[in-house]
Amino acid sequence: MEAKKINLLNAYERGFIDRFTPKTSHHPPELIINSKEENVLSPMLDALESCDSFIISVAFITEGGIASLKTALYELNKRGVRGRIITSTYLNFNKPKVFKELLKIPNVDVHITRQSGFHAKGYVFKKKKYSIMFIGSSNLTDSALKKNYEYNLKLTSLDNGAVIQHFSEQFDELWEASEPLTTTWINDYEKIYEESKHDEKVLKILETKQPYHFNNLDPKEITPNLMQVEALDSLKNLRLMGETKGLVISATGTGKTYLSAFDVKSMNPDRVLFIAHREQILNKSLNDYRNLIGGDPADYGIYAGARRDADAKYMFATIQTFSKDNHLKQFASDRFDYIIIDEAHRSSANSYEKIINYFEPKFLLGMTATPERTDDNEIFGLFDFNIAYEIRLQQALGAEILSPFHYFGVTDYIVDGETISDTSSLKDLLDEERIQHIIDKLHYYSHAGEHVRGLMFVSNREEAHQLSELLNQRGYKTKSLTGLNTQQQREDAVELLEANKLDYLITVDIFNEGVDIPSINQVVMLRQTESSIIFVQQLGRGLRKHEDKEFLTVIDFIGNYKNNYLIPVALTGDKSFNKDRLRKDVIDGTVITGESTINFERIAQDRIFNSISKATLDSLANLRRMYSYTKNKLGKIPTLVDLHKDQEAMNPMLVLNKYDHYVTFLGKLKEETEPLTNGQDRILTFLSQEIVDGKRVTEILLLKELLKGPVNIADFQKDMYQKRYFMNDSTMTSIIRMFTLEFYTQQKRTKYAYPLIEVNGDFVSLTQEFRSSLNDDYFKAQVEDVIELGLLQSEEYDQTVQLTLNEKYSRTDVCRLLNWEKDETSTIYGYKNKHNTTPIFVNYHKSDDIDESVRYDDRFLDSHIFQWYTRKGTNLESKINREIIKDYQNNDTAIYLFVKRDDDEGVYHYYMGEVDIDLDSAENTMIGLHDDQHKVAKMNFILKHTVDYNMFRFIDGNK
Known part of the structure; x- marks a missing residue:
């Protein structure tokens, strides 16, 4: 306890007196502000997830704020951790539904204070030896935790600290004077709340943004959203360049139909044809056009089913009807000036091609959210490869065009250690206990607003029918819909859902697209993720904004499915298919912009990690x-x-x-490529393996200059320095040794064979082999492509320093970037002291098959203190460790810490920054089993840059 006290005293010295103090200091005070780099929610979740109890005192709470914490609270309940919340009815801001949601959380006790002017915002998370407190401006609302500009001070205190004691005493006094939250209290409050809705102050607080602001009687009131403004400008520029076709790729719910109507209004064509694949879409689209463009209602017509409004100025037709020859050929090829193809990813089908090839409009517009769905090259070619505009889910959420969502990856039903998987039978899927498990999750994670309007996606038709029956027997109002239902039956069911006469529509895949139900406030996924595209389509069913919902709840039941790795791909749009990045996306609280959150129950998270580990993503x-x-x-x-x-x-x-x-890859795809000589192959291999990652931009820029001719070494160094790139004599020497292959091991020198450069006095130039190879235009194009990619990749790194925080490096990278003469990867053995540098590499989560004798307890003690053990068989008296400590004391070495989460990340480690040694913490100890112990030393490193919360949670999680 005394050590903890000293460390906290040092922390407050660091936070309030001297931020450069070299003393070991755990948990320094921090000011937290919502920004692109951080938010209040992440450190708060970090404190909540590891606490033993908590108290929260906040005036305002929203359903979204509660949703942000629900998964963490669920996990706390599993280990018996409880907490207390005091809130209020100040200004009657808190909706009755908020209090109903709080009652659903079994491990949280809630009291309501009548304290006049109650406007507190304080959070305390108690652990065994200390407490973490957040004091500032953030209420328990999704906006305050993730989006609004807030000031919050994070403080750590021992239990006998004056501030924490005062807070706890005030909280306890207020708790005793407050009223417990009960169902009876909520019923009484609902009456008061309804009466207060007419209060102007309350109305101002409660008002919500709408996706469009318009009066149906006055078309001038309709204004485009951000996406539409940008897309309209792009379409205008496309036509100015003489193009007659264009494709708009825009996330579901961003307003593609209104976009096309805005563009039609701008062009003012004589006749318009709007093609869709369902009559339900036509009716909605016709109304949207009429709302925006106005004019005589007779100008708008339907050409589908039994209707044949052939003379309409604005004709809305289904592809099924209009593509038939007896309908199509009655219209002249130049009849329509402007044609819109909705859900354009379908346009490669023969029926769509037939229409596109027949008509000759002044402009053809295609609209789709998922162009990837086509399996051939027709969709882009049909629109002359003109992509007028593209906005995907992440961008749309950031622009607040879509409703925010709270995604909950929940654990599917487990019995006797077995869970739902790819091979589960219908009997298992409809097991009575699984049905109850589903109901429990629906109840706990809930939905925004008073009434649930949900879509459930299941695996097959029979499951849809029987699940509907079983839920109806338990008091729910549901209806199953499959491909066997008629269009009218589907429309009738949607009307019942919107009228609150149904709680859920249970379907297989028929609602993936082409259905517009903006009031959907809950999407439930009870099937494995076969495709990230379909996942996003189904998620998109609930992302349209609606006045009755503040956010969408997504409940995804995660079983032992092999394709679980696609879930983070779909949610984040991360197409890198980098396993480590996918795992980090699962944990990272800032990966989704705006108020949206991604939450996984621990077992569900482990299942995704397991799926990522097993997946062959680069097949x-x-x-x-x-x-x-x-x-x-x-x-x-x-x-x-x-x-x-x-x-x-x-x-x-x-x-x-x-x-x-890349040429090797193209050959594997049977693409037409030109043959490379042995020298060209080796040189292109070197460039593609050693410089393209962009970790040191100066070597790429040197190569780019060398393609033009010899380069003066001193002039190049001066130019790089003036551009603020990291550059000194050692760096220049390192770059030269890399291109001459002197840096590399004999194995790699044999592999690459041909040096790229030669030094002649003050100048450096390309070797004869390389220069002559560049006479081949195909090879030169490949080299330039690699160089340009390297320059783009280099933008991911801070080029003003040798190493970029939180980026990944191999041991070879580190040897090169620290300007070592040789690649000494094979002899680093975890760390090495060389050339006034000491890189240290740590594997954080040791594999189960690692020998007990080398199971070091290397770990973060907090976000800026790292406990480190020396190499097995060495201690403070050993030569290598004495040299490191001596050089550190004499300022003759810089110590760099690199950490990887586990072996599945391969050879790469995250760079955590330079560290100082807390010399007072250095001591000799032993590791291993009783009969197989080995001497080591342990010491604490003080990181010069605090590890950000999401990186800390990612690396330290599950340790």
Whole structure:
């Protein structure tokens, strides 16, 4: 306890007196502000998840604020941790539904204070030896925790600290004077709340943003959202360039139909044709057009089913009817000036092609949220490869065009250690205890607003029918819908749902697209994720904004499915397929912008991690599919730079991490390539394996200059220094040794064979082999492509320093970037002291098969203190450790800490920054079993840069 006290005293010295103090200090005070880099929610969840009890005192609470903490509270309840919350009825801000949601949380006790002017915002999370307190401006609302500009001070205190004691005493006094939350109290409050709705102050607080602001009687009131403004400008520019076709790729719910109506209104064509695949879409689209464009109602007509409004100025037709020859051929090919193809990913079908090839409009617009669904190259070619505008889910959420969502990855039913999996029978899926498990999760994670309007997606038709019956027997109002139901039956069911006469529509896949039910406030996934595209489509059913919902709840039941790794891909849009990054996405609280959150119960999270570990993400089939998407999009073989710039395509580093170079990969795909000489092959392999990652931009820029001719070494160094890139004599020497291959091991020198440069006095130039190879235009294009990709990749790193915090490096990278003469990866053995540098590499989570004798307890004691053990068989008296400590004391070495979560991350470690040694903490000790112990030393490192919360949670989680 005395050591803890000293460390906290040092922490307060660091936080309030001297931020450069070298003393070991756990948990320094921190000011937390919502921004792109951090938010209040992440450190609060970190404190909540590991606490032994908690108290929260806040005036205002929203359903979204509660939702942000529900998974953490669920996990706390599993280990018997309880907490107390005091809130209020101040200004009657808190909705009755908020209090109903609080009552659902079994391990939280809630009291309501009548304290006049109660406006407190304080959170205390108690642990065994200390408490963490957040005091500031954040109420328990989703906006305050993730989006609003808030000031919050995070403080750590021992139990006898004056501030924490005073807070606890005040909380206890207020608790005793407050009223317990009960169902009876909520019923009484509902009456008061309803009466207060007419209060102007309350109305101002409760008002919500709408996606469109318009009066149906006055079309001038309709204004475009951000996406539509940008897309309209792009479409205008496309036409100014003489183009007659364009494709808009826009996330579900962003307003594609209104976008097309805005553009039609701008062009003012004589006749318009709108093609869709369902009559239900036509009716909605017609009304949207009429609301915006106005005019005579007779100008708007339907051409589908029994209706034939052939003379309408604005004709809305189904593809099934209009593509038939007896209907199509009655119209002249130039009848329509503007044609819109809704759900354009379907346009590669013969029926759509038939219409597109027949008509000659002044402009053809395609609209889709999921162009990836097509399996051939027709969709992009049909629109002349003109992508007028593209906005995906992440961007749309950031622009607040869509409703925020709270995603809950919950654990599917487990019995006798077995859970729902890919091979589960219908009997298992409909087991009585699983049904109750589903109901329990629906109740706990709930929905925004008073009434649930939910969509459930299941695996097959029979499951949909029987699940509906079983839920209805338990008091729910549900209806199953499958492909066997008629269009009218579907529309009738949707009307019942919107009228609150149904709670859920249970379906297989028929509502993936083409259905507009903005009031949906809950999406339930009771099937494995077969495709990230379908996942996003189903999620998108609830992302449209609606006045009756503040957010969408997504409850995803995660079983032992092999494709679970697709869940983070779908939620984050991260197409890198980097296993480590996918795992980090699961934990990272800032990966989703705005008020949305992603939450996984612990077992569900473990299942996703297990799926990521087992998945073969860089299989040729997977790479071929992603490559083909970009090729089809461009209408040509994409370059590496093309792949990088296409945010929806694969990361080209996936290819270069598996194959020597891009030409090798293209050969595997049977694409037409030109043969490379042995020298060209070796040089391109070197460039693709050693510089393309962009970790040191100066070496790429040197190579780019060398393609033009010899370079003066001193002039180049001066130029790099003036551009603020990290550069000194040692760096320049290191770059030269890399390109001459002197840096590399004999094995790699044999592999690459041909040095790229030679030094002649003050100048450096390309070798004869390299220069002559560049006379081949195909090879030169490949080299330039790699160089340009390297420059793009370099933007991910801080080039003003040698190493970028939180980025990943191999041991070879570190040897090179620290300017070592040779690659000494094979002899580092965890750490090495060389050239006034000491890189230390730590594998944080040791594998189960690691010998007990080397199971070091290397770990973060908090976000800026790291406990480190020396190499097995060495202690403070050992030569290597004495040298490190001596050099550190004499300021003759810089110590760099690199950490990887586990072996599944391969050879790469995250750079945690430079560290200082807390010399007072250094001591000799022993590790291993009683009969097999080994001497080691342990000491604490003080990180010069505090590890950010999400990185800390990612690395330290489950340890």
